[in-house]
Amino acid sequence: MTMAALYVPARSRRAVLHRLPAGAKLLALLVAVCALVAAADTAVAPASAAAAALLHPLCGLGVRTALRTLRALAPFLAAIALFQWLAGDWQAAARVSGQLAAAALLAALVTASTRVSEMLDLFERLARPLARFGANPRRVALVLALTIRCIPLVASAWRASREAYIARGLRGRPDAMVVPVIVGMLRSADALGEALTARGID
Amino acid sequence: MTLRLERVSHAYDGRPVLRDVDLELSEHRIGLIGANGSGKSTLARTLNGLVLPDSGRVLVDGLDTRRHAREIRRRVGFVFSDASAQIVMPTVAEDVAIGLRRSGLGAAEQRARVEAVLERHGLAGHRDHPAHLLSGGQRQMLALASVLVTEPEVLVCDEPTTLLDLRNTAVVAQALRELPQQVVLATHHLDTVSGFDRVLVMDDGRVVFDGAPADAVAHYTALMGVDAGAARPDGGAGSGPRRSGGGYRP
Numbered sequence: 001m002t003m004a005a006l007y008v009p010a011r012s013r014r015a016v017l018h019r020l021p022a023g024a025k026l027l028a029l030l031v032a033v034c035a036l037v038a039a040a041d042t043a044v045a046p047a048s049a050a051a052a053a054l055l056h057p058l059c060g061l062g063v064r065t066a067l068r069t070l071r072a073l074a075p076f077l078a079a080i081a082l083f084q085w086l087a088g089d090w091q092a093a094a095r096v097s098g099q100l101a102a103a104a105l106l107a108a109l110v111t112a113s114t115r116v117s118e119m120l121d122l123f124e125r126l127a128r129p130l131a132r133f134g135a136n137p138r139r140v141a142l143v144l145a146l147t148i149r150c151i152p153l154v155a156s157a158w159r160a161s162r163e164a165y166i167a168r169g170l171r172g173r174p175d176a177m178v179v180p181v182i183v184g185m186l187r188s189a190d191a192l193g194e195a196l197t198a199r200g201i202d
Numbered sequence: 203m204t205l206r207l208e209r210v211s212h213a214y215d216g217r218p219v220l221r222d223v224d225l226e227l228s229e230h231r232i233g234l235i236g237a238n239g240s241g242k243s244t245l246a247r248t249l250n251g252l253v254l255p256d257s258g259r260v261l262v263d264g265l266d267t268r269r270h271a272r273e274i275r276r277r278v279g280f281v282f283s284d285a286s287a288q289i290v291m292p293t294v295a296e297d298v299a300i301g302l303r304r305s306g307l308g309a310a311e312q313r314a315r316v317e318a319v320l321e322r323h324g325l326a327g328h329r330d331h332p333a334h335l336l337s338g339g340q341r342q343m344l345a346l347a348s349v350l351v352t353e354p355e356v357l358v359c360d361e362p363t364t365l366l367d368l369r370n371t372a373v374v375a376q377a378l379r380e381l382p383q384q385v386v387l388a389t390h391h392l393d394t395v396s397g398f399d400r401v402l403v404m405d406d407g408r409v410v411f412d413g414a415p416a417d418a419v420a421h422y423t424a425l426m427g428v429d430a431g432a433a434r435p436d437g438g439a440g441s442g443p444r445r446s447g448g449g450y451r452p
Binding site: 115116138152153191192195196200201 | 250252272275276279280282284286287288289290291292293296299300301303304330332334348349352
């Protein structure tokens with residue numbers, strides 16, 4: 001999980017994105033992604049991805065971080081591009097993969113420059129109208145926080161399963177890693193639920 | 203604060219883990235020792251309502267865990283052996299702070315409390331670090347800090363040093379010793395209960411000894427059929443499992 005999925009503390013004055021409120025950043029992300037999709041331009045989409053990568057220094061991250069994010073996404077982007085090429089043409093492939101790369105890089109900028117607690121506050125505020133329909137805004141926000149928290153948990157369960165697979169000398173059966181990961185995740189979910197109850201966060 | 207168990211029994215899938223336990227706990231430092239599966243973790247979990255007994259009742263300062271779970275959890279903090287499972291938020295300070303979201307405290311006071319507890323537990327320099335990247339010892343200190351920030355009156359710890367090395371075990375044990383709160387500590391590290399006011403030995407769901415730490419450790423090691431020295435984390439000069447007497451039970 002090398003994607004910039006978590007908050008990166010501001011290390012310099014150049015980290016201007018950290019100073020912006022979470023709501024403004026999420027709104028900007030929404031507008032940018034909508035504009036990107038509406039433009040549907042073969043040249044604009046890859047150029048937007050490059051621009052999003054160049055924006056990384058604005059939250060104190062190097063362009064290398066953007067490249068790492070793209071590398072993690074590469075298999076998915078390649079598969080989608082291939083499908084688009086086969087189903088349509090190369091322009092559609094370049095456009096769709098460029099749009100996805102740009103959206104992922106911009107979203108990574110938001111997560112890297114925004115504390116989860118700020119997101120939590122924002123989502124709690126946004127979810128308040130849902131209280132009229134019986135939804136609990138605190139729980140909606142907590143689900144979001146737990147989703148982000150679970151990224152490293154899944155990564156760690158996968159790593160442990162892979163190490164056990166290699167240590168036992170198993171080969172040619174990558175599916176054998178899936179069951180231990182699922183079991184590990186279910187156990188983690190159980191333990192996390194118990195911890196939430198014990199800490200009175202329910 | 204007085205924690206009272208009245209004829210408490212509990213079973214998992216038909217396997218009894220607590221059998222008719224009657225206890226009153228009011229001492230400042232209370233240890234729970236016993237083999238794996240002896241019932242000490244389940245007993246610890248009943249104290250803040252994580253486990254509700256099949257029969258009997260648990261009273262925390264007169265409040266029944268069945269009916270006053272929320273109030274009891276506010277007053278009785280719980281620390282697990284696997285600190286990773288207790289971490290809810292991605293960064294250290296956020297994880298400590300989330301416990302205060304429903305406290306009714308103002309933002310400034312919440313921040314001050316978080317800073318103070320991070321400072322006290324040696325985590326001030328890690329406030330923005332990803333919690334899952336901390337070392338095992340730091341993670342356990344974070345788990346402790348996350349619970350203590352809500353200022354519970356009692357702290358129940360279920361084997362908090364089991365996954366730690368000797369150095370981190372000593373750090374966590376020292377932190378527990380210095381707490382002003384009443385502490386109930388279930389542990390396999392027998393050294394950590396030295397100096398406690400009272401230590402209970404559990405076996406097969408029952409409290410089989412209740413007394414001073416040295417006597418409790420002697421009773422437990424005899425029960426397990428091992429030298430007291432070998433059972434301590436430093437290894438002592440013991441010779442390991444005894445081949446006669448009570449018999450070695452893995």
